[in-house]
Amino acid sequence: MIVTIAGAGHMARGIGNRTLAGGHTLRLYDRTRAKADELAASLGQAASGADVAAVDEGAVAGSDVVVLALPFPAGREVAAAWAGALEGKVVVDISNPVDFSTFDSLVVEPGTSAAEQIAAAAPGARVVKAFNTTFAGPLVTGEVAGRPLDVFVAGDDEAAKRTVSELVSSAGLRPLDVGPLRRARELEGFQFLHMASQERLGLNWSSGIAILP
Amino acid sequence: MIVTIAGAGHMARGIGNRTLAGGHTLRLYDRTRAKADELAASLGQAASGADVAAVDEGAVAGSDVVVLALPFPAGREVAAAWAGALEGKVVVDISNPVDFSTFDSLVVEPGTSAAEQIAAAAPGARVVKAFNTTFAGPLVTGEVAGRPLDVFVAGDDEAAKRTVSELVSSAGLRPLDVGPLRRARELEGFQFLHMASQERLGLNWSSGIAILP
Numbered sequence: 001m002i003v004t005i006a007g008a009g010h011m012a013r014g015i016g017n018r019t020l021a022g023g024h025t026l027r028l029y030d031r032t033r034a035k036a037d038e039l040a041a042s043l044g045q046a047a048s049g050a051d052v053a054a055v056d057e058g059a060v061a062g063s064d065v066v067v068l069a070l071p072f073p074a075g076r077e078v079a080a081a082w083a084g085a086l087e088g089k090v091v092v093d094i095s096n097p098v099d100f101s102t103f104d105s106l107v108v109e110p111g112t113s114a115a116e117q118i119a120a121a122a123p124g125a126r127v128v129k130a131f132n133t134t135f136a137g138p139l140v141t142g143e144v145a146g147r148p149l150d151v152f153v154a155g156d157d158e159a160a161k162r163t164v165s166e167l168v169s170s171a172g173l174r175p176l177d178v179g180p181l182r183r184a185r186e187l188e189g190f191q192f193l194h195m196a197s198q199e200r201l202g203l204n205w206s207s208g209i210a211i212l213p
Numbered sequence: 214m215i216v217t218i219a220g221a222g223h224m225a226r227g228i229g230n231r232t233l234a235g236g237h238t239l240r241l242y243d244r245t246r247a248k249a250d251e252l253a254a255s256l257g258q259a260a261s262g263a264d265v266a267a268v269d270e271g272a273v274a275g276s277d278v279v280v281l282a283l284p285f286p287a288g289r290e291v292a293a294a295w296a297g298a299l300e301g302k303v304v305v306d307i308s309n310p311v312d313f314s315t316f317d318s319l320v321v322e323p324g325t326s327a328a329e330q331i332a333a334a335a336p337g338a339r340v341v342k343a344f345n346t347t348f349a350g351p352l353v354t355g356e357v358a359g360r361p362l363d364v365f366v367a368g369d370d371e372a373a374k375r376t377v378s379e380l381v382s383s384a385g386l387r388p389l390d391v392g393p394l395r396r397a398r399e400l401e402g403f404q405f406l407h408m409a410s411q412e413r414l415g416l417n418w419s420s421g422i423a424i425l426p
Contacts (some may be wrong), residue, residue: 110324110398145425178410185323190403194424197391203426210423211407212358213416 001167002027004059006078007069008035011094014139015067015131016043016052021142022170026052027059060085065092065167067131072097072107072114080121087124090160093184094131096191103196106188115154115184126160128153129184130168130175133191137206142172144208149173152209154183176211214380215240217272219291220282221248224307227352228280228344229256229265234355235383239265240272273298278305278380280344285310285320285327293334300337303373306397307344309404316409319401328367328397339373341366342397343381343388346404350419355385357421362386365422367396389424 003019005012008030019026020043028043030036036054044052060066060082068075072095079086097107097114108114119127130153131139138144151168153175155161165175178187194209201207216232218225221243232239233256241256243249249267257265273279273295281288285308292299310320310327321327332340343366344352351357364381366388368374378388391400407422414420 104395110322147425176410177413178406179413182317183406183409186399186402186406189399190406193391193396193399193403196396197389197424200390200392201424203424206426208425210425211410211414211416212360212421212423213419 001025001064001163002062003065003067003167004029004055004063005067005069006030008039009069010136011131012069013039013043014134014136015069015094017046018139018142018171018173019167020047020050020052021172022167024167024170026050027055027063028052029055029057029059057082060089063089065090065163067092067094068118069094071095076114076118076121079118079125083122083124086122089125090163091118091122091125091127092130092164093118093127096132096188096195098192098195106192108188111185113182113184113188115181115188119181126155126157127181128155128157128160128164129181129187130164132187133194133209135205135207138208144206144210147210149208150210151175152187153177154179154181154187156181214238214277214376215275216278216280216380217242217268217276218280218282219243221245221252222282223349224344225282226252226256227347227349228282228307230259231352231355231384231386232380233260233263233265234385235380237380237383239263240268240276241265242268242270242272270295273302276302278303278376280305280307281331282307284308289327289331289334292331292338296335296337299335302338303376304331304335304338304340305343305377306331306340309345309401309408311405311408319405321401324398326395326397326401328394328401332394339368339370340394341368341370341373341377342394342400343377345400346407346422348418348420351421357419357423360423362421363423364388365400366390367392367394367400369394
């Protein structure tokens with residue numbers, strides 16, 4: 001599939017790396033074009049034969065999956081600005097709307113989620129929550145403690161969730177469909193707890209949340 | 214330590230079993246005394262030399278840790294009724310206030326938690342959230358997928374959290390201190406998601422939530 005990632009930070013790198021590992025076509029967009037160019041060159045160098053390139057925002061139209069690898073609320077702003085182009089598209093929200101000034105709550109109201117706000121900003125998009133509990137570090141290899149990373153997937157469009165789950169599986173990760181988009185509330189909440197506990201638990205932003213069977 | 218468990222259901226059995234595995238003294242209370250008697254006999258039979266007995270509610274006074282192994286809001290009602298006796302005691306809330314009629318939300322308001330409500334019902338108690346993400350099944354052996362079960366511990370009283378963490382460690386499980394009691398919101402939310410996803414994920418109430426390092 002053709003996967004376009006908006007953003008060129010650590011998470012874009014991690015998900016981009018996995019996308020190429022899965023044999024997909026990768027397109028990278030950043031409002032600072034040079035950052036997208038740089039990430040495309042870096043990922044291309046690491047994966048020989050990979051189809052990866054930086055693009056302008058018009059490329060969204062030709063994508064099978066658009067990943068908003070942006071912090072909240074920047075992802076919501078992009079979703080709103082691109083609402084027309086995102087009509088009918090599978091759009092992945094990976095964000096965690098953590099209040100980093102206090103590290104004690106989310107910036108979205110209790111009982112809602114960044115994913116639902118993004119879906120509201122682009123009403124025609126088929127929004128799927130995924131990759132919000134996977135740190136950038138473990139995405140490099142796709143493993144943590146010798147196990148494929150668990151990627152929790154939530155959304156209201158079953159076909160869109162299947163597409164994202166296929167992307168996740170092909171990338172060597174384990175997709176876990178946890179239900180409708182409103183389950184993003186619990187996913188964002190628990191990842192906030194996971195992030196806020198890193199220091200106390202002696203972790204180093206390389207841990208992963210897993211459901212062990 | 215002397216651990217008193219209120220309740221005689223599956224979770225009381227699982228936590229009781231682990232408490233005895235840790236070499237502690239176990240007291241079991243149920244408002245139907247015969248149920249406590251039956252569980253005490255069953256646990257005593259399984260662990261030779263174990264110090265386990267059914268008790269009346271007066272036994273709470275002599276306990277180091279009181280575990281409310283009761284569904285919500287029954288646990289809150291017991292906390293309120295015992296508020297005097299629980300003054301200064303380490304009290305463990307294990308509940309998940311899931312709306313089982315819809316399996317789509319919790320019965321506590323977003324932005325609060327069963328643990329915080331229980332703390333409010335017994336203001337002198339040193340309430341710790343723990344064992345809410347561990348199903349009764351895996352508590353029998355204390356393991357899931359060959360790893361010691363993760364037990365998430367949240368509370369506002371550091372000494373009380375240390376006591377509960379010691380109990381957890383001695384029982385062969387891994388305590389993870391995730392911060393203040395209000396983190397119970399995220400713990401209860403994610404366990405709700407875990408419960409609601411059992412069928413979809415092909416699990417059988419024997420899975421465990423883990424933070425893999």
